[in-house]
Amino acid sequence: MSNKLRKLVDKVKPHFLPGGKLEKLHSVFDGFETFLFVPNTTASKKGAHIRDAIDSKRTMSVVIVALLPALLFGMYNVGYQHYLAIGQDAGFWSTFVYGLLAVLPIIIVSYVVGLGIEFIAAQIRGSEIHEGFLVTGMLIPLIVPVDTPLWMIAIATAFAVIFAKEVFGGTGMNIFNVALVTRAFLFFAYPTHMSGNTVWVRTGTTFGLGGGTPVDSYTGATVLGELATASSGNIQVIDVVGNPIGFWDGFLGLIPGSIGETSTLAILLGAALILFTGVASWKVMLSVFTGGALMAYVFNLFGPDTAIAHFPWYNHLVYGGFAFGAVFMATDPVTSARTEIGKWIYGFMIGAFAIIIRVLNPGYPEGMMLAILFMNIFAPLIDYYVVNANIKKRLKRATKKA
Amino acid sequence: MSKLMSAKTKEILLGPLAKNNPITVQVLGICSALAVTAKLEPAVVMGISVTIIVAFGNVIISLLRNTIPNRIRIIVQLVVIAALVTIVSEILKAFAYDVSVQLSVYIGLIITNCILMGRLEAFAMSNRPWESFIDGLGNGFGYAWILVAVAFFRELLGSGTLFGYQVIPQALYDAGYHNNGLMILPPMALILVACIIWVHRAKDKELQE
Numbered sequence: 034m035s036n037k038l039r040k041l042v043d044k045v046k047p048h049f050l051p052g053g054k055l056e057k058l059h060s061v062f063d064g065f066e067t068f069l070f071v072p073n074t075t076a077s078k079k080g081a082h083i084r085d086a087i088d089s090k091r092t093m094s095v096v097i098v099a100l101l102p103a104l105l106f107g108m109y110n111v112g113y114q115h116y117l118a119i120g121q122d123a124g125f126w127s128t129f130v131y132g133l134l135a136v137l138p139i140i141i142v143s144y145v146v147g148l149g150i151e152f153i154a155a156q157i158r159g160s161e162i163h164e165g166f167l168v169t170g171m172l173i174p175l176i177v178p179v180d181t182p183l184w185m186i187a188i189a190t191a192f193a194v195i196f197a198k199e200v201f202g203g204t205g206m207n208i209f210n211v212a213l214v215t216r217a218f219l220f221f222a223y224p225t226h227m228s229g230n231t232v233w234v235r236t237g238t239t240f241g242l243g244g245g246t247p248v249d250s251y252t253g254a255t256v257l258g259e260l261a262t263a264s265s266g267n268i269q270v271i272d273v274v275g276n277p278i279g280f281w282d283g284f285l286g287l288i289p290g291s292i293g294e295t296s297t298l299a300i301l302l303g304a305a306l307i308l309f310t311g312v313a314s315w316k317v318m319l320s321v322f323t324g325g326a327l328m329a330y331v332f333n334l335f336g337p338d339t340a341i342a343h344f345p346w347y348n349h350l351v352y353g354g355f356a357f358g359a360v361f362m363a364t365d366p367v368t369s370a371r372t373e374i375g376k377w378i379y380g381f382m383i384g385a386f387a388i389i390i391r392v393l394n395p396g397y398p399e400g401m402m403l404a405i406l407f408m409n410i411f412a413p414l415i416d417y418y419v420v421n422a423n424i425k426k427r428l429k430r431a432t433k434k435a
Numbered sequence: 436m437s438k439l440m441s442a443k444t445k446e447i448l449l450g451p452l453a454k455n456n457p458i459t460v461q462v463l464g465i466c467s468a469l470a471v472t473a474k475l476e477p478a479v480v481m482g483i484s485v486t487i488i489v490a491f492g493n494v495i496i497s498l499l500r501n502t503i504p505n506r507i508r509i510i511v512q513l514v515v516i517a518a519l520v521t522i523v524s525e526i527l528k529a530f531a532y533d534v535s536v537q538l539s540v541y542i543g544l545i546i547t548n549c550i551l552m553g554r555l556e557a558f559a560m561s562n563r564p565w566e567s568f569i570d571g572l573g574n575g576f577g578y579a580w581i582l583v584a585v586a587f588f589r590e591l592l593g594s595g596t597l598f599g600y601q602v603i604p605q606a607l608y609d610a611g612y613h614n615n616g617l618m619i620l621p622p623m624a625l626i627l628v629a630c631i632i633w634v635h636r637a638k639d640k641e642l643q644e
Contacts, residue, residue, distance in 0.1 A: 182611055184611075185613070188615075196626060200633075218617060221616060221617045221620060222615045222616050222617035222618070223613050223615070223616060224616055225613070226613070
């Protein structure tokens with residue numbers, strides 16, 4: 034199978050080489066070829082290099098696989114919330130198919146727009162196509178509400194890829210996480226479609242499936258939304274039809290929210306894979322959770338008398354985008370800190386800031402996005418000081434000996 | 436006319452519009468470019484005000500240039516600008532009150548606009564009044580057109596209007612279109628200025644670093 038594929042690729046290859054008929058599309062061809070087969074040039078043949086079949090395309094593929102549990106669960110949950118809201122029981126498969134049809138257009142738009150820009154940018158630069166958008170394109174659908182209009186996603190994706198990535202020099206050169214810039218753009222440009230009570234659960238039909246009137250007890254708010262707008266200090270959080278929910282509901286994830294962020298369980302499955310393969314840093318992940326838990330605990334003890342400050346610290350970790358951000362966004366190897374001590378500081382600050390924003394600013398019930406973008410700016414600074422401190426320490430040791 | 440517009444004066448007038456633009460090339464006066472460009476009307480008024488002040492400030496300083504003691508020249512320049520800014524501000528309050536409210540402190544802050552001090556110090560102090568006047572006009576226009584260009588896109592995409600008139604048809608809103616709230620926020624002005632700089636440098640090879 035793979036031999037046949039190799040032969041096919043080799044057969045069409047001459048057309049794309051300089052002098053061939055399709056010379057202009059060389060970078061496109063190269064993108065596909067290196068996606069299918071590990072190029073022979075990952076490490077130079079001469080000299081003392083570590084030779085490894087893993088290059089960044091393979092790394093990206095691992096992350097995509099790790100995102101699958103969250104994606105599939107997210108699809109099911111979109112359908113589940115829909116049928117829950119309209120008070121019907123549709124059975125597993127129609128629930129899933131409803132969600133699949135609702136989410137698929139978003140994925141397609143995200144990939145078509147993002148990869149389109151990547152291909153054009155690669156042609157202009159005359160370089161090979163960067164693989165970074167493979168993961169970004171999958172992250173974007175997972176962090177938006179299901180009812181976000183497709184044209185908004187297209188504009189936001191285009192903006193993020195051009196202004197957060199290509200102008201900095203493409204994959205690996207960006208300062209900010211591209212998927213989060215997409216979400217930040219949506220959040221600030223179209224706030225009515227990214228927050229509030231009407232965007233998280235689709236109550237209309239999807240390609241003729243489902244549809245109905247929401248039941249009387251229906252509220253479309255997310256848990257963090259409920260907490261941000263609550264007037265009293267201690268409230269019982271509820272799901273979309275008014276049933277009380279707790280830690281385990283948040284952990285399993287059958288709650289309203291952005292498509293891929295709701296299920297901490299599915300996210301942890303993905304986390305296990307990227308940790309096992311060594312793609313992501315466990316230090317960042319662990320320190321994000323630690324920072325968040327500690328900060329939330331501090332607010333539990335000494336915080337202001339608001340519902341969100343009283344929200345138990347362990348619940349903070351499973352509701353909203355906290356877990357998703359910690360596992361898939363904070364660990365982005367390009368935008369996170371790279372020194373080992375730096376990773377601890379970077380992760381801890383993300384967790385702490387996310388909770389601070391959640392609790393102290395009711396306008397932004399979801400603090401994770403802003404916390405990560407904020408710390409993206411500081412990652413190079415953290416690294417700089419960690420490296421300098423190390424140099425100083427070693428210099429001291431060296432001069433002492435002499 | 437030929438005497439008035441020699442090749443050199445032409446260069447003084449037209450240079451700041453593109454090759455030597457105060458905002459995109461010298462990167463001066465950025466703060467006001469961010470602050471007043473959410474709508475076209477204040478941007479246009481701001482552009483005109485700055486053009487008038489820098490042109491006449493240049494003339495006055497140029498006339499005085501041989502009598503200003505070198506050690507206190509900055510103070511003298513500031514007094515001249517402050518006087519002109521106050522006049523413009525009072526005129527706006529009298530005849531265009533709404534706009535002057537929208538511009539709020541930014542008219543007063545023209546005093547601190549780097550373009551003014553820059554032109555007075557760099558040009559008017561060492562050139563004759565007529566050239567100084569032309570230089571002031573050129574730099575004022577160079578500043579104004581960037582402001583208007585940025586404000587055009589910000590108002591069109593952020594509010595769907597131009598000069599306060601609805602230009603994006605209601606039918607489009609009914610079809611699901613929304614104004615882009617980010618355009619109203621200051622960061623977008625920075626990004627738009629950056630885009631203008633981008634296009635400008637891509638076209639003009641001399642400016643590339």
